[in-house]
Amino acid sequence: MKQLLILTRREFWEHRGTFLILPAVVTGVFIGFLLLLLLGLSSNSIAINIDADWESEYETHELRVEDSSLMDVFGMKMAELAAMPESVREHRLDQLFTGISLIWIGVLWIVIIFYLLGALYDDRRDRSVLFWKSMPVSDALTVGAKLAAGLVLAPMIYLGFIVIAHLSLAMAATIGASGQQFSLWDTLWVSANFFSRWAGFLVLYAFTVLWCLPFFGWLLLVSSWAKSAPMAWAVGVPILLALLEGMLLGSDVLGRFFLEHMLSIEFWQQGREVISNFQLPEALEFVSALVVGMVLVALAVWQRGKADEI
Amino acid sequence: MSHIVKAMNLRKSYGDFEAIRDVTFTIEPGSIVGLIGPNGAGKTTTLKSILGLTSFEGELDVLGVDPRHGRHHIMERVCFVADVGVLPRWLKVKNAIDYIEGVHPRFSRAKAEELIRATDIRMDRKVSQLSKGMVTQLHLALILAIDVELLVLDEPTLGLDILYRKEFYDRLLNDYFDHETSIVISTHQVEEIESLLSHLLFINRGEIVLDSSMDDLADQYRQVLVNPEHVEKALSLGPLISRDLLGKKNMIFENADVEVLKHLGELHVPSVTDLFVAKMQRGDA
Numbered sequence: 240m241k242q243l244l245i246l247t248r249r250e251f252w253e254h255r256g257t258f259l260i261l262p263a264v265v266t267g268v269f270i271g272f273l274l275l276l277l278l279g280l281s282s283n284s285i286a287i288n289i290d291a292d293w294e295s296e297y298e299t300h301e302l303r304v305e306d307s308s309l310m311d312v313f314g315m316k317m318a319e320l321a322a323m324p325e326s327v328r329e330h331r332l333d334q335l336f337t338g339i340s341l342i343w344i345g346v347l348w349i350v351i352i353f354y355l356l357g358a359l360y361d362d363r364r365d366r367s368v369l370f371w372k373s374m375p376v377s378d379a380l381t382v383g384a385k386l387a388a389g390l391v392l393a394p395m396i397y398l399g400f401i402v403i404a405h406l407s408l409a410m411a412a413t414i415g416a417s418g419q420q421f422s423l424w425d426t427l428w429v430s431a432n433f434f435s436r437w438a439g440f441l442v443l444y445a446f447t448v449l450w451c452l453p454f455f456g457w458l459l460l461v462s463s464w465a466k467s468a469p470m471a472w473a474v475g476v477p478i479l480l481a482l483l484e485g486m487l488l489g490s491d492v493l494g495r496f497f498l499e500h501m502l503s504i505e506f507w508q509q510g511r512e513v514i515s516n517f518q519l520p521e522a523l524e525f526v527s528a529l530v531v532g533m534v535l536v537a538l539a540v541w542q543r544g545k546a547d548e549i
Numbered sequence: 550m551s552h553i554v555k556a557m558n559l560r561k562s563y564g565d566f567e568a569i570r571d572v573t574f575t576i577e578p579g580s581i582v583g584l585i586g587p588n589g590a591g592k593t594t595t596l597k598s599i600l601g602l603t604s605f606e607g608e609l610d611v612l613g614v615d616p617r618h619g620r621h622h623i624m625e626r627v628c629f630v631a632d633v634g635v636l637p638r639w640l641k642v643k644n645a646i647d648y649i650e651g652v653h654p655r656f657s658r659a660k661a662e663e664l665i666r667a668t669d670i671r672m673d674r675k676v677s678q679l680s681k682g683m684v685t686q687l688h689l690a691l692i693l694a695i696d697v698e699l700l701v702l703d704e705p706t707l708g709l710d711i712l713y714r715k716e717f718y719d720r721l722l723n724d725y726f727d728h729e730t731s732i733v734i735s736t737h738q739v740e741e742i743e744s745l746l747s748h749l750l751f752i753n754r755g756e757i758v759l760d761s762s763m764d765d766l767a768d769q770y771r772q773v774l775v776n777p778e779h780v781e782k783a784l785s786l787g788p789l790i791s792r793d794l795l796g797k798k799n800m801i802f803e804n805a806d807v808e809v810l811k812h813l814g815e816l817h818v819p820s821v822t823d824l825f826v827a828k829m830q831r832g833d834a
Contacts, residue, residue: 245651252644253637367637369689372602373629374652378619544620547603 242376246384246391250358257350258393262400265346269339269404273411276313313415320341321421325430332431340401340440342469347397351389356473358385359463359543366548378543382536384460390455398444402437411434450525452532454501458536463542466549493497500528553578553699553731554599557608561594568594569755572607575704576748578697580762584735585825587753592735595752596703599733604609612698625654628692632707636688638677642670645691653695653827661694668783682713689717702734714741721745751828758828771793771802771810772819778780779813784811791826801827 251258319519320328359382362368371381409431448455461473481494554576562570576582584592597603601616601623609616612626614675636645642665649656665672668686676684685706692700702721721732722745734742749766751759753797761769775783775798784791786809788800801819802810810816819827 242652246647249648250639250643253639315814362637365637366635369602369631369635370637372620373600373624373631374623374649375624375654379618429782484557545604547597 241383242380243387246376246380250385250388251392254256254354254388254393257354258396261346261350261510262343262397266404266407269342270407277411277415278449285293288335313412316428317412317416317423318419318421320430321419321426328426329429329432332427333436334429335437336405336408337402343397343404344468347394350393351455352353352458354393355385355388356462356469358389358416358467359546360461360469361540363422363549365548368548372484372546376467380542382540382543385459386455386536395442397435398440401440405431405433405436440456449532450528451500453496453528453535454532456535456539459539460542463539463546552576552610553612554597554733555608555610556595556686559595559598559605559607559609561605562600562606563604569598569605569752570589572752572755572757573582574750574757574760576733578698578731579729580747581732581734581745581795582748582750583739583746583821584733584750584752585737585739585821587733587829590737590752591755592737592752593703594755596629596701596733596735600624600627600701606674626697627646627701628695628697629701630703630705632704633704634708636676636684638675640676641672642676642687643672645676646672647766649691649695655696657694657696660763660765661691662723664690665694667755682709685709685717689720689721691710693720696714698730700730700732704736705734706738717747718742739822739825746821749821751825754827766821766824767818769804770819771805772802772806772817773802773810773813774798774817776798783813790830 320331323331362371409427412427416423457477458473461469461476465472477493477497481491481497484490484493552575554574557573559572560570571590572595584595586592592601594605595762598605598609599616601611601618601620604617611623614623616623640648644662646658646665649661649664650658665687668683668690670679670687670690671681676687679687689705706717709717718741734746738741746763747758748762750757770789773783773788774794777797780798783798783800786802788802788803790796791800793799797814801823807816
């Protein structure tokens with residue numbers, strides 16, 4: 240356990256830039272943007288109907304912001320929210336906050352992909368594998384720590400920034416809409432369900448990671464084995480396999496499997512529904528994904544045992 | 550335990566190329582072994598086999614363990630320095646200490662810090678900010694702070710200038726060697742280490758061509774400055790090498806009768822460098 244902790248810290252030292260600095264900068268830009276809105280410095284061209292991209296059946300409720308100062312955006316939005324029935328308001332806020340989270344989740348996904356792809360490759364390339372392997376650390380623990388850093392540590396940090404972003408947005412709206420007649424506390428802070436939202440993120444994230452384990456395991460395996468261009472192997476082999484399957488058998492089982500377990504966009508969009516509606520077929524696919532993922536990780540460990548400088 | 554390392558008929562091929570073949574040797578406790586051979590002779594492959602860093606055929610026992618089955622167990626009792634520049638460039642000095650302290654049960658933080666304080670290396674520096682010589686100093690300081698039974702150095706001073714090379718070996722001998730730890734050093738620069746060795750292994754084209762303690766060397770090998778009138782007789786005794794030197798023939802003999810040799814000319818114990826040249830040229834013939 241002590242070894243696992245120090246190994247995970249070692250990953251953090253190496254990847255501070257993408258694990259910490261990058262989400263901090265994204266969050267900084269986001270907060271800066273909120274400040275600009277609050278100060279009313281920007282023009283209405285950024286009347287980013289915060290929820291414009293979020294198709295919803297409540298579209299009719301949307302206020303059109305024309306030439307008003309952006310300071311008013313918050314006020315009007317809040318007034319609009321206050322006028323809605325509670326369940327509609329909650330749904331609306333859910334879309335808003337989930338939509339905002341997708342910025343960090345998208346960055347996180349890309350960071351994880353590149354991290355895992357380099358995890359067992361970069362140190363072979365710069366020969367430092369000879370140093371790491373001169374330490375009494377087993378290959379399984381080495382790989383395990385890399386998985387833990389990429390799939391647990393980094394997402395926890397990103398979740399921290401999502402929390403900061405959510406709270407900043409809520410604060411900005413509170414400040415912007417201050418002086419209104421309705422209760423901001425009930426309209427925004429209660430209806431946003433922050434704690435269950437963040438807890439829900441954790442559950443959803445855990446499911447997604449396990450669902451995508453074949454993808455992550457595959458990235459690690461390529462990373463442990465490729466002598467050059469790991470990205471090309473990671474992308475090329477699955478495409479080739481899917482094409483071969485299509486040509487020889489005329490089916491698309493592999494292609495669909497690859498796609499579904501790679502990005503799992505459905506999970507993020509309808510995650511709670513997917514999880515709460517778990518039926519036998521989904522459960523079976525879930526378990527098979529886990530097994531495939533673990534086999535790939537085990538292969539990566541085995542390959543790491545033979546790894547040498549390249 | 551009688552042996553630190555016992556290797557029997559090690560073999561390793563990369564495709565058609567046989568990196569090592571039938572390599573057999575032992576390393577005794579407390580010895581300093583020089584594994585010496587030209588580039589590509591199989592030195593690194595041999596050392597990596599000992600450390601469990603590569604696959605091989607044959608029998609190998611390192612501190613009672615087969616390295617194929619337990620690299621990380623062996624690494625608790627063996628330290629390894631590959632040539633300069635295997636410390637990752639992004640690593641900070643203080644983090645390197647934290648890391649080794651976290652994973653290595655035999656590491657002494659106090660000793661590492663003391664050794665590093667004796668250099669110009671600052672704790673908050675990254676490896677990428679250090680000169681090549683300083684990286685080597687750092688790596689040496691880190692591993693000297695680990696109490697192990699075997700230290701494996703693979704061309705540890707390659708690419709360093711002479712001042713750092715000298716300091717490296719001085720420090721190794723003064724700070725580390727306590728007659729309990731064994732050291733294996735591979736190099737192709739014989740002259741630098743011959744004074745510190747207690748045992749010699751020459752390797753050429755994947756085969757051990759000489760395996761002798763420094764003490765036995767003097768009995769086994771003789772260098773004779775053969776007077777011109779005895780050259781023919783000397784050649785009939787089959788010298789390893791014969792070269793012209795100041796009008797005489799400089800020959801090196803293996804296991805020859807000293808009583809016979811001393812009538813041929815002036816007798817010497819050959820230097821390791823001369824012996825190395827003799828053995829390697831013989832391999833080429």
